Amino acid sequence: MYPTPKTSEFRLMLWGALAAFCTYACMYAFRRAITAATFDGMAFWGVNYKIWLITFQVFGYAVSKLIGIKVVSEMRASQRVVYLLGFVGMAELALLGFAVVPAPYNIPFLFLNGLPLGMVYGTVLSFLEGRRQTDALVAGLTASFIFASGFVKTVGKTLLNNGITEFWMPFVTGLLFTLPLLLSVWALAKLPPPTESDKAERTERTSMNAADRGRFIQTFSVGLVLFIVAYVFLTAFRDFRDNFAPEILQAAGVNDPLIFTQSETTVSVVILLLMATLRWVKDNWRAFYVINGLLILGGLTVGVSTWLFQQGLLSAGVWFTLTGVGLYLAYVPCNGLYFERFVAAFKYVSTVSFVVTLADWWGYLGTVAVLLYKNFGQPDISFLDFFIYAGYVLAVLYVVLIVTSFGYFRKKYEA
Numbered sequence: 001m002y003p004t005p006k007t008s009e010f011r012l013m014l015w016g017a018l019a020a021f022c023t024y025a026c027m028y029a030f031r032r033a034i035t036a037a038t039f040d041g042m043a044f045w046g047v048n049y050k051i052w053l054i055t056f057q058v059f060g061y062a063v064s065k066l067i068g069i070k071v072v073s074e075m076r077a078s079q080r081v082v083y084l085l086g087f088v089g090m091a092e093l094a095l096l097g098f099a100v101v102p103a104p105y106n107i108p109f110l111f112l113n114g115l116p117l118g119m120v121y122g123t124v125l126s127f128l129e130g131r132r133q134t135d136a137l138v139a140g141l142t143a144s145f146i147f148a149s150g151f152v153k154t155v156g157k158t159l160l161n162n163g164i165t166e167f168w169m170p171f172v173t174g175l176l177f178t179l180p181l182l183l184s185v186w187a188l189a190k191l192p193p194p195t196e197s198d199k200a201e202r203t204e205r206t207s208m209n210a211a212d213r214g215r216f217i218q219t220f221s222v223g224l225v226l227f228i229v230a231y232v233f234l235t236a237f238r239d240f241r242d243n244f245a246p247e248i249l250q251a252a253g254v255n256d257p258l259i260f261t262q263s264e265t266t267v268s269v270v271i272l273l274l275m276a277t278l279r280w281v282k283d284n285w286r287a288f289y290v291i292n293g294l295l296i297l298g299g300l301t302v303g304v305s306t307w308l309f310q311q312g313l314l315s316a317g318v319w320f321t322l323t324g325v326g327l328y329l330a331y332v333p334c335n336g337l338y339f340e341r342f343v344a345a346f347k348y349v350s351t352v353s354f355v356v357t358l359a360d361w362w363g364y365l366g367t368v369a370v371l372l373y374k375n376f377g378q379p380d381i382s383f384l385d386f387f388i389y390a391g392y393v394l395a396v397l398y399v400v401l402i403v404t405s406f407g408y409f410r411k412k413y414e415a
Contacts, residue, residue, distance in 0.1 A: 013133040016191050017140025020124055022184035023084070024141055027120050028148035029155070029177035030091045030170075031057070031113070035243050036156025037166035044104040047375055053110045054243045055371045060111035062364035064118025065357055072122035073208045073354035081189050084123050087116035088181060095171040106167070118360070122353040125336055127188050129352045131198045132279075135287075138336035139275035146267050146328050149242050202284075202344045208354050216350055217358075223408040224355075228362050230401035231334055235363030236370040237302075237394045238331050241323065244383045251384035252316035267324035271332050278337060284345040285413060291333045291341060292406045296399050301326025303395025306388055323391060330398065334359065345413065 034053060042049035075083060094113035098106045128137040152173065159169045194202075208216070217224060241248070249255070274294070281287040302323050309319035339352045374386055381389075 009133065012191070013136050015187065016128060016133065016137045019184055019187035019191070020128055020137060020141035021144040021147075022180060023124055023144075023188050024121065025144040025148035025151070026177045026181035026184055027088055027117065028145060028152050030088055030095065030174040031061075031117050032149055032152045032242070033156040033170040033173035034110070036153040036246065037160065037169060038246055039166055042103065044107075049103065051371055051375050052104070052107050055368060056107055057110040057114040058239065058243075058364055058367045058371065060114025061118040062114075062361060062368060064115050065361035065364055068119040068122050068357045069213070069354065069361060070210075072119055072126065072357050073213060073351055075123065075126065075353075077126075077193065080123055080126060081185055084120060084185055085182075087120050087123070090116040092171065092174045092178075095174055099168045099171045103167075118364070119357075121335070121360070122357040124188065125356060126351065126353045127191055129336070129340060130194045130202050132201055134202065134340050135275065135279040135337055138340065139272050139278075139332075142275065142328075142332040142335050142337075143269075143272040146271060146324070146332070147265055150265065153245065201282075202340070203347050203349060206349055206351060208351055212350065213354060216348065216355070219348070220346075220409070220412070223405045223412065226401050226405035226408065228359050230398050230405065231359045231363050232366035233394055233398050233401075234299075234327070234331055234334070235360070236366040237390050238327050239364075239367040240370060240374075240387060240390060241327065244387070245320075247383040248387050249316065249320060251382050252320070254316050254320075266321055267328055270325055271328045274329070275332060275337060278341075284341050288338070288341040288345050288409075289406075291338050292402060294333055295330045295338075295402045298326045298328070298330030299395050299399040299402070301329060302391045306391035306395075310388065342409070 034057065037050070039049045039053075044052060071083075091113045094109045094115075098109035098113070100106075101109065124141060125138070128134055128141060131137065155176065156169050156173055159172055160166065164172055278287055278290065281290060303326075305314065305319055305322035305326060308314045309316070314322070335356060336352060339355050343350055343352055370390075374381075378386060
């Protein structure tokens, strides 16, 4: 019995989604394990040691996004696997340096760790974009960093509880995920290129040189600026929640290490199901319309759940999970689906990897700014209180900016 086109399409979708999920989830082990450690009582030059580490790592990640605007958008399909493995290998070597060199001289190794990893997402996304199944494939990819964020923290906490020091734990965590990463990248490389039917429905995707990138930005300048400013708020909020989840939950009275996996697994399942359903929306502009509605709903969910928590109507665990649902309801579409449908609706020959990497560059600069503001502008406020106030800021400013940017794009589409 030969497979029908529909069964072949389903197999490709399942294979690609699982490969993308596993590849990016494994990468998180090389990046996020450090957040499971608290480094209690350590400070240098008046700054909390963990804030030094996270700031350097995020700055490296931001610089990586800037480099990736060129590297990822110009990368040929034949280069993707080598680049992926090279990026992660460099990050693991940096973690070895962090373990061997004593504090505070090991802080710059976190910059070197983040420097290559910022280009991993755009590279993985380039395997998936421009297909009729892209919505489902990207749903699998984006669900990975929600699940992996909690899972890697649980692995890291488990290693710490079993005698691995806070300095060696990130490197050991990376070693545990090396073989799964190799298998996942192999599976990702087996995906066939987009078909002619894919190109007809979703618009052809090509690499973009500097002139191509400039024309794209000029064509959609106002809407892109509004969206990217909104995305800066969103990324900074997301990274603060992710990087300081142990401190936030500890201040709220939650000390169970399994809470990270439990909350983020719940969030990833909810978001995965919601994003995967978008594949049934064939009209690209209608899908873009729906996605913008989800972004707005996500921002409002963060604000409302935070208010309910402060009123004593939600437990800390439920509130933390709901902030994750709202956050990722807004964040996940921005990491592929938003621009996938945007490019297809406007029929603009380009690559989604470029514009996602561009937005990420500004987003991670925002994260660095928030970390510096927390340490120097609000040094006495707890991580919990800072996170609560940030939730309200996000709920208002993010929603206003997204509504305004969509209004611009709608006028341009209807013109």
